[in-house]
Amino acid sequence: MYRFMQGRYGLDRLSQVMMIGGLVILVIASFVRRPVIVSNIIYLAGIVIVILGYVRVFSRNIQKRYRENEKFMSLTAGIRRLFSKEKYMMKQRKDYRIFTCPGCKQKIRIPKGKGKIEITCPKCRTKFIKKT
Structure with missing residues (x-):
């Protein structure tokens, strides 16, 4: 062969x-x-x-x-990139909460189980409060 x-x-x-x-x-x-x-x-x-x-x-x-x-x-690069990104996000959902900044729409990864916290966006410095 x-x-x-x-x-x-x-x-x-x-x-x-x-x-x-x-x-x-x-x-x-x-x-x-x-x-x-x-x-x-x-x-x-x-x-x-x-x-x-x-x-x-x-x-x-x-x-x-x-x-x-x-x-x-x-x-097919765009489609493959989208699926790869979604697969990565699904893997991260076990240990992290993914929040979207209300100011710039940047996705921010915060560890689960921290309670109610104030999150500062690293990109635009907008502060918002969320529960993890």
């Missing part, structure tokens, strides 16, 4: 998204029953997307696949 994959592009984020997206479309197509032609078109689209994902994995044109992946990553 190692020798077969030598000189091939391999799995990247775009290939993963294509294969998983194609499988999701195939599952959706299995639930669409009424207009058979619509179900078949959705099913065919799912198969084509999965096949294109595998073609990318086994491609020998590494530079072209790399450029495609870089373009995909730059187009």
